[in-house]
Amino acid sequence: MKHPLRSRPVKKIALFVFLSALALPAHAAELTGTLKKIKDSNRIVLGVRDGGPPFSYIDNNQTYVGYTIDICSRIVDAIKKEVGAADLKVEMLPITSSTRIPLMTNGTIDLECGSTTNNPERQKQVTFTNAHFVTASRFASKKAQKIETIDDLKGKSVVSVAGSVNIVQINKLNTERKLGITVQTAKDTVEAFLLLETDRAAAFVMDDVQLSILIALSKDPAAYTISKEAFGPPEPYGIMLRRDDAPFKALVDRTTADLYRSPEIGAIYRKWFESPVPPKGINYRFPMPAELKRAFEHPTDSPDPAAYRN
Structure with a gap:
């Protein structure tokens, strides 16, 4: 017969172990796809343009800068937290209109940080996060x-x-x-x-x-x-990701949606489109289109132009 006083510490220990297991981050042992690739290599590769101001380009210091680079930097910060790698190495790889999709699908780049239109045809090969620009x-x-x-x-x-x-x-x-x-x-x-x-x-x-x-x-x-x-009709720009990687897309979607609903996105936009921009100090004087304001209020990754009409 069990001694009643001896069973209580055992139960407490078992309960403590169970609750501790619940407290552990779910992703700690379950990283897959792009997140696992990034964690294992301790690096993330961004596909960038060297001549696409003010979205993505090289400044006089030979540094990649721009509107989409700033947004991708917020995504990288979220990825660092998700994979537990504060020292994550961020690499910039120059891409062109012709190379961006192949480099994404073959695993060379992890995020495409430029001005790529999100449309149904491209959705057959890649996917996109919430729109960061709307144009025609x-x-x-x-x-x-x-x-x-x-x-x-x-x-x-x-x-x-x-x-x-x-x-x-x-x-x-x-x-x-x-x-x-x-x-x-x-x-x-x-x-x-x-x-x-x-x-x-x-x-x-x-x-x-x-x-x-x-x-x-x-x-x-x-x-x-x-x-x-x-x-x-109006066309959305989106940051491109690999298809069929739900955990990575969920993280990027959540990060961009939070940013776009916050006042910070207005400051980032004004910095690149309504203020003097390096290296020549030119102000493009391009106010935020009404369609983009709507997209920021209601973040969406839809390729349908109708989703961006007021």
Whole structure:
């Protein structure tokens, strides 16, 4: 027969062990996918642009900076806490429109921190966190050319960036409207704008915010205009992640949603779009679009343009 006084310490010890187990972080022994990869290697690799101001670019100190870099930095802080690695090494890997998806799917980069459009076609290969920007595809041209509408591009040479959504939109409208446009591709926005600047292309099709930025950086900003007519509906930018990695996506979604609902995102936006930006101190004077304000109030990773209309 058990002694009643001896059974109590055993029960207390068992209860203590049980409660202690519950108190342990669930992820401590259960990291999978990208989080496990990051923990095991003690590093995270960010896919970044070296010439995409103010989203992601290199400043005079050869440091990657920008609006999306700031957002990704908040995500990295959350990942450090999640995997318990305060000394986590953060690597920056330059990417282009053509390489960003392959480098994500093959595991080379863990977060893509630039200005990539979230759409259904890309969702077949990768996934995205909550939108950090909303834009529309338009074209820039020289005022002297007096090209005001998409139909005015008939028979002309038009440039955009290889691998971009804009190329798809140009080709679609070119076919539908039988415009006879000669479509040129450039490796990045800087090369594309150079073709416009040197009259090797009559127009440059790109997201309106990027066109505004490139014009502001040009030798003669007053020489250019941006079309009022858009090639399509509003388009969300999202930070790209690998597909089928629910724990990692949940962490990134939670982190971005908290940031976007906070006053901090307004300060980050004003820093890069409404204040002098390094290295030249240019203010792009691009107020936050109403669609983006709505996206921050109601964070969403939807690729559907309707989700961003007011």
